Amino acid sequence: MKPATMQRACLQHQRIHQRVARAQRGATAIEFALVFPLFFAILYAIITFSLILVAQQNLTLAAEEGARAALNWQSNTSLQTALTNRGNAACAAAKLVASKLVQAMQCTPSSATCGPGGAMQCVNVLLTYNYQANPIVPILPLLGIVVPKSLTSSATVQLNPENIQ
Template identity: 40%
Template sequence: MSALNPRRPRRSTRTAKRQRGIAAIEFAFVFILLFIALYGVVTFGAIFYTQQAISRAAEEGARAAMLMPQPPTQGNVCQAVSGSLARSLAVPSSTCTSSTPGLISILLAACPGEPSCAVVTVTYRYKDNPILPLVSLFDTSWVPDQLRSSATVALKAS
């Protein structure tokens, strides 16, 4: 028994040396698990934010199509969508070229069977330009290849 604490036996120096690095090893295991959980939550949040930005851009394009002189043009709708995407700070704005599909594609189409209706569809290839880099050590099969949103609007009668 120790003279300082009569209930507690004194540890030998041999036992203390064996216990020296156990806290660092435990921290390493816990840190890895916490990092994986935090990375998953932040990545999901980034995808969710990007989807919201794409949806808002499609709505802005549809609103612009409604307010423009009829019939709306692809270029004018594309400018409205690009402006909305530029304000999101997460999604790069599109170049509004319809010749080659790039990172973002914008499609203005008439509603089937409705002449006074337009659909604006914005597609963003997320796997080609994610907000956060995808770590190859983790399973990223749940990350979508592309995010898509559509907005439908009734056009003013000419």
């Protein structure tokens, strides 16, 4: 091959390569635009569910602390008043522990007989957080299908009848 012919072939090859490179110029941006929403949705779901698990753990801790507070309540009143006071103290302790969730959290104390033959009294603390009405982070449209509507936790303590009053 003559040098002039080789040079022409090389120039033709360069022109073809430049045309292909120009045609591919926006391909990377389009690929990124197509893949980014999927990656963002996955990251957002991970963050959302991590915060939901943290809130659930916080509610569980608050219910346990509230039930434990019912053990420490001292009262010289009737049995029902003492149980009501212990339940209220349990809710107050639970709300103190779950201070970040307290605006949307509901605490329901209850007492009932328990144990063999109903010889004991139990105080139950039930905490409910309406997550759908008060999400920690905004919920994406399709993520709302799998996000729980509310978070609940409960704890029960058993009281000796002689220690209630």
